[in-house]
Each structure stands twice: as C-alpha cells, then as structure tokens.
Amino acid sequence: MKILDGKAYSEELINNYKKLTSGKSITLGIITSEEDDSKIYLNGKIKACKQTNIKVKIFKVKSENELPPLIKKLNNDNITGILIDNSLPNFLDIINLLSKEKDVEGLTQENIYDLYMGREKIVPCTAKGIIKLLKKYKIEIRGKNVVIIGRGITTGKPLMHALENRDATVTLCHSKTKNLKEIFKQADILISMVGKPNMINKNMVKKGFIGIDAGINKVDGKIVGDFNFKDVSSSASYITKVPGGVGPMTTAMLIENLIELYNAGGK
C-alpha cells in the first residue's frame, strides 16, 4: 500500500508556481460573508496565495443583495480571479454572475459546458487536483472503472466529466444508489466526496483498489475522511489520507487556475 501524498505534492507544486508567478501582478478576489466560519474554509487558500506572491483581496458581504453589484464591479476590476465562498446563499445562481475570464473555480456555465464537451478550459479545483495526483503517481485513468460517490454540482459531477474526458468508465453513486457494496467492488479507483465519516469499510472495496478520499468530516475535533482508513488501507494499492490528500491538491489547483487565467490575458 502506497500513500498518494497530496500534501507533499502540493508543496512541490506551490514551489514551482512561485517561479511562474514571480514578477507578475496576480490577484485573487475572495467574496465571503461576515461570519467567521468561512475563514477556516479559506485559510489554506489564502496561505497558498501568500506563498506564491499572489495578492488577496477579501470582500465581505452582509446580505445577498450586495452580491450582484459587487460581482459586476469586480468583473471589470484589476483582479485576476474571483473565488466566491460556496457557503453563501444561492451560490449556484450567484456563480454565473462571474465573467468566464475571472472564473477561477471553473464553475460558470461556460466552463462547465466546455468540460461536458470535452474541451476543458478552467477545470474545477477538486476534480483537477484528483486527476493531477493520480498522474503524479503514474496511475492510468484510461479504461479504468472509476466509481465516484457524491454527485455535487461543484465536485462529483465535474470529476465525472473530467475522468470521462480521460477515457475512464465512470459510475456516479449517490444517496439513492442501491447495492453500494456491489458497485464499489467493481471500482479500480474509488473516489468518495460525500462527507460521511468512516462510511467505507474493507468489505466494500476490491483488493488492490485505488482510494481517493475527498470527504472532510469533523469527528471529536479531528478531521477525518469518508474512508475508514485503518480498515480499508490494507486492501488498497494506493490511497490518500485525510487530511493531507485531496484538500491540499484542491488548494494548489486554485493557484494553477489563477495562473492560467492570468496567462490567458486576465489582469
């Protein structure tokens, strides 16, 4: 069993990005609410920006009504990419107020459509990070049976398309899926993005499977994933840890997407 070390790889990537961002004036705008909770969610991203000399501008809103005029203004401002805190109300409607040129998370209609069409531009960070991590460890995606658990608009569905674009055979599971165990047992690569601690056990996986745990759950003050790691890891050929797996890769991809936006002519 080998660990897919997202933490180490993301540090390596961040170091590389430093060279790419050097001398460039790249800015990330973050739109968030006044509450403190969202800060935790954003801390890692802000830190990665600092490490790569990317300026961060935080815009705090008190009410939903402030969002349309703010986003409209920022679309025309001297900002490379804009991250909208996904805990804001009606996030999925708000996101489409963003111009494609500032869509650092690849979640606007244009970017999702390009992903669907197999002509990827800016790919959502978690999906991109998982694929990059698999590639780092030379894990072939083409022709593999991949099972994704969780059909989030910003996570599971983009990943499904990104993997299909790379010729995986993808099954998308969710809360209404029956015979989970039977389906999981077919998976060469099993990716969980549900948010249920210890949901996946040894008797549900194939011997030699590759496990990607994108779940983030707080249990007794500790962050754990969706896999029962101790239990399933002995059956895995490769597996990620939580924390230190997908999370840091997602953060690194935010920086990569920012650089891509900048290079595509962004400000």
Place this chain on the structure above:
Amino acid sequence: MKILDGKAYSEELINNYKKLTSGKSITLGIITSEEDDSKIYLNGKIKACKQTNIKVKIFKVKSENELPPLIKKLNNDNITGILIDNSLPNFLDIINLLSKEKDVEGLTQENIYDLYMGREKIVPCTAKGIIKLLKKYKIEIRGKNVVIIGRGITTGKPLMHALENRDATVTLCHSKTKNLKEIFKQADILISMVGKPNMINKNMVKKGFIGIDAGINKVDGKIVGDFNFKDVSSSASYITKVPGGVGPMTTAMLIENLIELYNAGGK
C-alpha cells in the same frame, strides 16, 4: 418478456399533441444541406409535424459560411423551433448560434447546463423519449443501475444527466471501456446508443434486465439495432425493438419540445 412499444406509444402521443397544437401557429425550421441523404433522417420528423398541423420550413445551405447569417436571421423570425441537421459540418459549434428560445433539441449551452444542474428545460429528444417510454410502462428509474453504452454529446451524455436527475445510478461506457460484459451484467437497465449491429448478446446481460436499443444500423438493407434481439430478448423483462422503439419516441419528443417552446412564449 414484454416489448416497450415506442411506435404505438408515439402514435398515441402524436394524437394527443394534435389537440394541443390545434388552432396554434407552430412552425419548425429545418436547416439542412443540399444532399439527399439527410432527407431520410428527417422524413419521420416532417411527417410528425404534418400530423400535428405544425408547419415545416426547410432551409438548404450549400456551404458552412451560410449558416451563421441564416441562424441569426431565423432566431428573430416567426419560427417556433429550429432543428439543425446534425450531419452538417461543425454541428456542435453551429448549434450554439441558436437562441435558447428556438433550441428544439435542447443542445445549446444553456439547455445542457440546465440539464447538468438538474433543472431541466428543453431536454434532448432521444434522452427524453427513452425516459418517457420507461415511464409509460411504469418502470422505476430511481435507484436503478443504468448502464449507457455510447457517450455522444447529443445522446449518451444528455441521457446520463437526465437519468441521474431521476436518481438512477448511471455508468457511462464507451469504446475505451474494459470488461464490458462484467459491467453490463450489473445493469438493471441497459441502454445502447453505439451503432454496432448485434453488439450485445445474451451472455452479456442480466436475467430480467430492461433493454433499450437506441442503435440504428443498416445491415443488408434492413434497419437493426445494437442488440442481437433474438438472442437477448429471452433474458429481458422489457425490451425495445429496432425499428419501432426509441426512434419514434425521439420524433414524438421533437413535437413535445416544439409545443413547450411555443407555450414558453415562442412564436
């Protein structure tokens, strides 16, 4: 084994649509090339329009250059919906010149995105027809393992989303899929939209499976599907025939989409 009789059901639907279209001035514009072949592809659709008193206007183009100005003009014309012959070069780029309000096949960026988001508006005709046919025979979609073979932008992918929106667990197979047989055996509902005659045999399916054959192939002058019908039908609980299954349902859904466009305020 019961036949999912798309032909009979589509006739029933067309009869119902007659009442809905009566007294309304609905027009379908068809953009096609000068070649004769495309006529065959369109014949059934033109016939269904006649049956429902929908006017048909055919616009023949000689070269690709004629398309942008023609579509731009028709977007503002007194036409309810516009069908662009999918055999035209660069069809997938051209389709997005259509305004959403005229997009009778549900293939523009806006409609595909709404499908992805689970807030369907105009759904692509083949996907919609297959779901309607399953519903007619009271076949539950929720929680079913559905395997789709074929990942076409206009067929397999829209169907994947439409079924996922109805809580199926969907696996999308394609030319790079390995262990086809193993995957097909898991399918409660197996849907083929590949275009390979007699591709699917009895030893590849689960006893009691539901078979939807959306393949259209010409063999010795006869139209056949992707299923080896004689061989697999005895293992099926329900199955479509080719011809007389998905094809007529697709045609009926074109009429249904036209009526929806009209009712949504189209011309």
